[in-house]
Amino acid sequence: MTLRLAGPLLLVGAGKMGGALLEGWLKQGLDPATVFIQDPALSEAMRALAARHGIAANDAPELPAPPAVILIAVKPDVTDRLLPEIEPMIGERTVVLSIAAGRTLASLSRYLPETAAIVRAMPNTPVSVGQGMTVAVANANVTAEQRRECDALLSGVGEVIWLADETLLDPVTAVSGSGPAYVFLLAECLEEAGVAAGLPHDLAKRLARATVAGAGELLRRSELEPAELRKNVTSPKGTTAAALDVLMGKHGMQELFLRAVEAAAKRSRELSS
Structure with missing residues (x-):
């Protein structure tokens, strides 16, 4: 077009x-x-x-x-x-x-x-x-x-x-407007964690970028809910489950994202006033 x-x-x-x-x-x-x-x-x-x-x-x-x-x-x-x-x-x-x-x-x-x-x-x-x-x-x-x-x-x-x-544009700003920065932060954190786990920096960088980009494309193309895609990667008592026990535990990602999105939405409302 x-x-x-x-x-x-x-x-x-x-x-x-x-x-x-x-x-x-x-x-x-x-x-x-x-x-x-x-x-x-x-x-x-x-x-x-x-x-x-x-x-x-x-x-x-x-x-x-x-x-x-x-x-x-x-x-x-x-x-x-x-x-x-x-x-x-x-x-x-x-x-x-x-x-x-x-x-x-x-x-x-x-x-x-x-x-x-x-x-x-x-x-x-x-x-x-x-x-x-x-x-x-x-x-x-x-x-x-x-x-x-x-x-x-x-x-x-x-x-x-x-x-x-x-009025919905304030939470919209917090989720999709600011959202790419959250995803880029995820890539940063994966890269840093890979280096801390012993990977060479260049390899950790490639793995983090490709994983975030590939998972995003899979999510875009799939008709499955994000939770279902997550479960499909997670074997009971496996490596992914061990990591998710940390990420989804108390004060984990879900709580952090609730607080982060609310902070961004609040700031958007402040800019509107």
């Missing part, structure tokens, strides 16, 4: 997440001539990506027409300052797609016209390899066509789920 928009795409902020989305969209065939980046502090990697594809990237890019989509991909504390700057760029058919963590539809609309169409979304970094998970919610001004355009962008880099209840 080749991505097509009804007009230009303005990317406001091209940090890690904005850049990951852009990389994913370019891989899906989005015409770089329709992309414009507004970011005064582009990383060297993003500057090289923009130059490689001939994408205009500066503090105030000149668009040939009102953008079809304006992607807000800046840190939450910068959003309030930037929104008034993009307000003049909004055309009749423009939809503002925000991935700023914790910024609600109501808080975004304070700095935009009353009629502004706004979609709030929470993607995660696997969008850069087309395996993202994004949850989105739209305000009442978003038309069916605008929703289809946002859906085309988001589903072009992974799976997308639309919700009607915006």
